[in-house]
Amino acid sequence: MTPSRWLLLFGISFLALLSAVSSEPVMAQENPYFVAYDHYLEEPGNLEIEYFSTYGTQRGGNDFHSFWTEFEYGATGWWTAELYLEGQTTFDDSTIFTGFRWENRFRPLKREHFINPVFYVEYENKNGADKIMKEGEGHDVESDFLVSNAEARRERIHEIELKLILSSTFKGWNFTENTLAAKSLSNSPWEFGYALAASRPLALKASAKRCSVCPQNFVAGAEMYGGLGDRHSFGLHDTSHYLAPLLAWNIPSGWTLRISPGFGLNDNSHRFLLRWGVSREINGFGSMVGRLFGGHK
């Protein structure tokens, strides 16, 4: 077994193990976004483990299925840290591990405001076969994905990504706008991108009866994202853009399920992307780890 497959196996085993040992799942109140971020951070001490998939069509080449696991931890009330492990299968080609990301989100303001900023800093260590499409940036277009995995994986990418997240909640709606600037640590220019999203629970009042399939447990919305070129050629030419309806189901047992069909908005975009994901929030993970090392019983 190759080291990359060991890493994937490790990620999946870790997910299963943590789910098994977690005796106190907590109901997450998650928005349905796949690409955009809102201003809500992970609750301090909680760990959210998320698995996501994207199936994408490819004109002139083979369709693909990319997947990633996120470990999202609430370090403090104003800082959330996240580790991603990612891979992909290109049909009639191969399955490979494509890299990892280390993400941090910081909330600078103490209180809730009409517009709430969050700063986002991420380091990516991946190869050129990365297809998770977690953001739209620069001049990324569909034809970039025509390269075979064997060739694409030879390219090593170290990238820093910065985002400014501006998010508002009004009458049950969440509106968020993300502006992205990314810089490969090799000699390439700053690239830019955006994501816009809105969502709302299907019901604003909670039911007085326990239920899983209540409208307040479902959140629906839409997101739009794409690239804005780079420092030398800022704008919409040679960029790809997507629009995707979203649906999330927050189950009281602690699981959240998400699904989103996405549609390319121009000729540079994949025609269709189908995303889905499952996540589980684990209450008091920090305390649990602390007890393993002799903390409070």
Add this chain to the structure above:
Amino acid sequence: MRATAAALAVCIFFLAASIALAQSRESGKPPAGAAPKYDPAIYEELQKAPEKARKRPNPLENDPDAVAAGAILFEQHCAECHGDSAEGTRKAPSLRVFEVQTATPGALFWLLTNGVVRKKMPVWSKLPEPQRWQLVRYIKSLGGPSRAAESPAPRF
């Protein structure tokens, strides 16, 4: 591959460090399950609610289902820190004390909405407004000890 492994190790180190940081901030507090020591300073954040927010009435004050719905919401989102009966744990204070029970619904709603981010109380504006009011109804329904038993002075 070696560089990738090294970089991944660095990231895992930082993830572990963030867990350790959160854990170290919890040390020195009483163990989970133990009755938390009463500390009126914890409740000072309620006093920071602006006058306008404090005077907001609960629109669900006469909703017969609000307390039952609030109880379920409390169990799902609040009990992990405040305890199953809101009696408090080492993570978060009791909500049965005089300061909370005599606070106006508007002040409690304001605190739920804004959180106390620097002291680990999350922002709960992600719950829709009616659900936050349902939570306020439930919290106010809990009652609690009399002021003479444990609180120094009325502040709200």
